[in-house]
Amino acid sequence: MNVKIVCDSASDLHQQTLERHSIHSLPLKIIMNEEEYEDGLTIKPQQVYDRMRQGEGPKTAQVSPQDFRDAFSEFARNGQPFIYFAFSSELSGTYQTAKMVEEEIKEEYEDARFEVIDTKAASLGLGLIVMRAAELAETGGSFEEILKLGMYHATNMEHIFTVDDLVYLQRGGRVSRTAAFVGGMLKIKPLLHMEDGKLVPLEKIRGTKKVLKRMLEVMGERGTDLQNQRIAISHGDDQERAEKLAEMIREEYGTKEIQIEFVGATIGAHAGPGTIALFFLNDSYK
Known part of the structure; x- marks a missing residue:
């Protein structure tokens, strides 16, 4: 029996990709106007961005303990080995909840074979x-x-990204209200990355065009064998800029495989419309 791969909706993988690779994805929750939705299932990223542009402020919630119990116990009962690759523990309590449920399931099903992994991604x-x-x-x-x-x-895995408006990160406590206001006034675009699973500011750049160029440069500074690895770009309802960045990468590094997807509803609720994120390996592709 092949190992089952499990993730959560913070992976931002399209439903077709999940189905093609038989990946089981557990949805995080989006709360808007006191209504709860399942990320990617009962609400799509485009809907979230449209409502954010109209002034709504979405909130998010982790995968519920019961959702984990239902999935984990079914796999264990059927003797299905699996690995759950979780959203960074520094950005969500989902991993900790999964670890709690893991203990329960392994007590009930002593022969169950599975692991819960904090990807810090x-x-x-x-x-x-x-x-x-x-x-x-x-x-x-x-x-x-x-x-x-x-x-x-x-x-x-490297994460390099920028947001179109600092106010969304400010609402989530990622930057101060003053920094968000001043950044907006000066047209400053922050460049951020992930460090041990945490969002960390990297640089401040004035002007949208300069941001993509700098992302390309950072990719060259950090990446290895960029021509032959699969890289990815996610965007907050800005397909045009995502395609532009992909074109720049192909021209500069000859990268053959670039996957472009929406920044999903969960992460988009905090990063906001206009987000552009770039993902690649800083070591050889395996």
Whole structure:
């Protein structure tokens, strides 16, 4: 029996991708106007961005303990080995909840074989890890091989991103109200990255055009064998800029495979419309 790959909706993988690789995804929750939605299932990113532009402020909630129990217990009951690659523990309590449920399930099903992994990744950074693990699982890779490969990609995954309006990060407590106001007045675009699963400011850049150029430069400074690895770009309802960045990457580094997707509703609720995020490995692709 092949190992089942499990993730959550913060991977920002399209439903077709999930189905093609038989990946089981658990939805985080979006709350808007006191109504709760399941990320990617009962609400789509486009709807969230449209409502944010109209002034609504969405909130998010982690995968529920019951959702974890239902999925984990079904796999355990059927003798299905699986690995859950979780959204960064620094950005959500989802991983901690999954670890709690893991203990319960392993007490009930002593022969259950599964692991819960904190990837310290988000959006398509998490998505790339999950896809690579799923590909190995499809070819009959062993539990240990898949775990090792997944952890390698998680350890070496770079996240470089910018947001169109600092006010959304300010609402989520990522930047101060003053910084958001001044940044907006001066047209300053922050460049951020992930450091041990946390969002960390990297640079401040004045002007949208300069941001993409700098993202390209940082990719060259940090990336390895960019021509031959799969990279990804996610966007907050800005397909045109995402395609522009992809074109720049192809021209500069000759990258053959670039995956472009929406920044999903969960992460988009905090980053806002206009977000552009770039994901690649800082070591050799495996």
